[in-house]
Amino acid sequence: MTELLQALTSAVPGLNIITDPDRIAQACTDWRKRYATTALAVVEPHTTAQVEALVRLCSQHGVAVCTQGGNTGLVGGAVPVADGAHATRPHVVLKTHRLRETLTLDEANLTLTASAGYTLHDIQEFAAAHGLLFPLSLASEGTCTLGGNLASNAGGVAVLRYGNTRELCLGLEFVNAQGERCGDLRGLRKNNTGYDLRHLLIGSEGTLGIITTACMKLYPAPNSRCVAWLHVRHIDAAVQALNHVQQHAFNELTSFEWMNAAAIELVQTHFPAKAPVGPSGCDHVLVEFSSLGSEDVLQERVTNVLGELMNLNPAVLNVTLAKNDKEAERLWALRENISEAQAKEGLNVKHDVACPVSRLPEFHHQALAAMDEAGLAMRPILFGHLGDGNLHFNLSAPRGTDAKAFLAQHQAALNDMVHTAIQACGGTVSAEHGIGQLKRDLLKEITASPNYRAFQAIKAALDPHNLFNPGKLVDY
Numbered sequence: 001m002t003e004l005l006q007a008l009t010s011a012v013p014g015l016n017i018i019t020d021p022d023r024i025a026q027a028c029t030d031w032r033k034r035y036a037t038t039a040l041a042v043v044e045p046h047t048t049a050q051v052e053a054l055v056r057l058c059s060q061h062g063v064a065v066c067t068q069g070g071n072t073g074l075v076g077g078a079v080p081v082a083d084g085a086h087a088t089r090p091h092v093v094l095k096t097h098r099l100r101e102t103l104t105l106d107e108a109n110l111t112l113t114a115s116a117g118y119t120l121h122d123i124q125e126f127a128a129a130h131g132l133l134f135p136l137s138l139a140s141e142g143t144c145t146l147g148g149n150l151a152s153n154a155g156g157v158a159v160l161r162y163g164n165t166r167e168l169c170l171g172l173e174f175v176n177a178q179g180e181r182c183g184d185l186r187g188l189r190k191n192n193t194g195y196d197l198r199h200l201l202i203g204s205e206g207t208l209g210i211i212t213t214a215c216m217k218l219y220p221a222p223n224s225r226c227v228a229w230l231h232v233r234h235i236d237a238a239v240q241a242l243n244h245v246q247q248h249a250f251n252e253l254t255s256f257e258w259m260n261a262a263a264i265e266l267v268q269t270h271f272p273a274k275a276p277v278g279p280s281g282c283d284h285v286l287v288e289f290s291s292l293g294s295e296d297v298l299q300e301r302v303t304n305v306l307g308e309l310m311n312l313n314p315a316v317l318n319v320t321l322a323k324n325d326k327e328a329e330r331l332w333a334l335r336e337n338i339s340e341a342q343a344k345e346g347l348n349v350k351h352d353v354a355c356p357v358s359r360l361p362e363f364h365h366q367a368l369a370a371m372d373e374a375g376l377a378m379r380p381i382l383f384g385h386l387g388d389g390n391l392h393f394n395l396s397a398p399r400g401t402d403a404k405a406f407l408a409q410h411q412a413a414l415n416d417m418v419h420t421a422i423q424a425c426g427g428t429v430s431a432e433h434g435i436g437q438l439k440r441d442l443l444k445e446i447t448a449s450p451n452y453r454a455f456q457a458i459k460a461a462l463d464p465h466n467l468f469n470p471g472k473l474v475d476y
């Protein structure tokens with residue numbers, strides 16, 4: 001396959017081509033270190049024109065293209081496939097971080113247009129420098145890219161108020177399997193002229209084309225924010241609290257995150273931030289409100305709404321308001337460091353499930369009851385975007401046991417219990433992390449066959465020779 005690398009060198013001037021084995025190995029290892037595969041090279045285009053030329057040459061040489069943004073994805077989508085029919089196919093990893101041709105803003109249209117390689121943090125900062133808000137917000141925002149956010153339809157902590165990446169995108173450009181530029185960046189809020197290719201590409205996880213540029217919605221930056229920490233007796237009380245807050249402060253409610261007692265205990269063991277003092281053994285909720293109005297008015301409104309909640313609901317045990325931004329950040333750090341705290345204790349079983357908010361408690365109780373019945377003594381480290389009906393239902397090995405051995409023995413059964421419970425409650429096995437290679441077989445198993453055939457038909461129409469991310473998401 002050196003012919004491909006020679007052809008890329010001569011036909012795509014300026015393209016970075018990396019063949020150093022250590023750098024290839026690094027690019028072929030996913031964030032969670034579950035997959036370690038290989039590739040012919042890592043290629044780093046600077047422009048969309050280079051992406052077009054590169055795709056044409058890869059297609060001619062039969063070399064698969066695995067697109068990688070920040071490589072923070074959690075389902076093995078950004079590294080070449082490790083098993084199955086396509087594992088032996090030669091791949092290049094197309095790393096997008098140098099794709100930074102465009103970064104512009106249309107203030108009157110409340111949009112920005114950016115190349116796929118900018119990090120989410122770059123884009124938030126660019127909007128903020130113009131007094132505007134790009135509301136997508138994830139713990140990985142310093143590393144993940146706009147292209148990766150779109151390809152995985154990322155969610156995060158402000159979906160409740162602003163929607164996920166799909167809802168924030170007004171248009172995108174991508175390079176198709178023939179090496180042509182497709183899509184549009186007009187930034188239209190209304191446009192009913194045929195199939196909307198944007199929506200096919202969003203959430204396609206690098207299997208249908210390479211997203212190069214996108215036009216995203218902006219919002220006025222809030223003038224005030226108020227962060228509250230609630231101690232609640234159980235998840236049922238958290239859902240009741242959400243309902244109350246939605247009824248009385250819908251316009252101001254921005255984030256509503258729930259954490260069980262074990263998650264907060266764990267994060268406090270590994271990080272300095274401490275949760276507000278409250279009754280022990282209960283669950284926790286972090287709520288953020290924001291508004292275009294003044295700080296005083298927002299504080300007063302939140303104090304009234306949460307005071308009323310405590311009076312009405314005895315299962316809401318305590319409410320603490322952050323006194324300033326620094327304190328608010330400390331509270332957010334507790335939520336955002338849970339995954340890292342869990343990683344410090346070794347491997348664990350991760351789930352990213354969602355169902356209607358009204359059925360979350362039922363799911364939670366059913367899944368834990370199934371594990372209890374099976375006599376599985378694990379540590380449930382449970383947290384997530386409760387306001388979106390989305391929980392990260394993570395299960396750690398009991399303290400003092402060998403996590404690797406625990407996983408080898410029980411992972412399949414634990415997955416089965418969680419997946420059965422979430423589907424029984426009308427939910428999904430992947431709320432925001434996607435399918436990648438981790439859940440490819442599961443997706444096939446649980447998707448109704450007319451729907452799955454439609455997935456395969458879409459893949460066949462857009463990428464007939466399986467150039468992009470073969471062996472991921474859909475079996476084709």
Ligand code: FAD
Nearest residue numbers: 069070071072073077145147148149151154155156206211
């Ligand atoms: P990568 O990991 O590089 O790629 C992800 C997928 O997109 C792959 O299939 C890849 O092939 C494809 N891809 C990447 N770029 C392109 C492109 N330009 N064109 C076509 N396909 C492309 N996710 C959430 O949704 N919500 C969260 O709250 C959240 N929190 C996280 C917290 C941490 C600490 C970490 C590590 C991850 C978290 N994630 C979360 C997952 C991850 O950060 C997001 O999915 C993110 O959107 C991935 O962006 P990326 O640039 O790293 O993409």
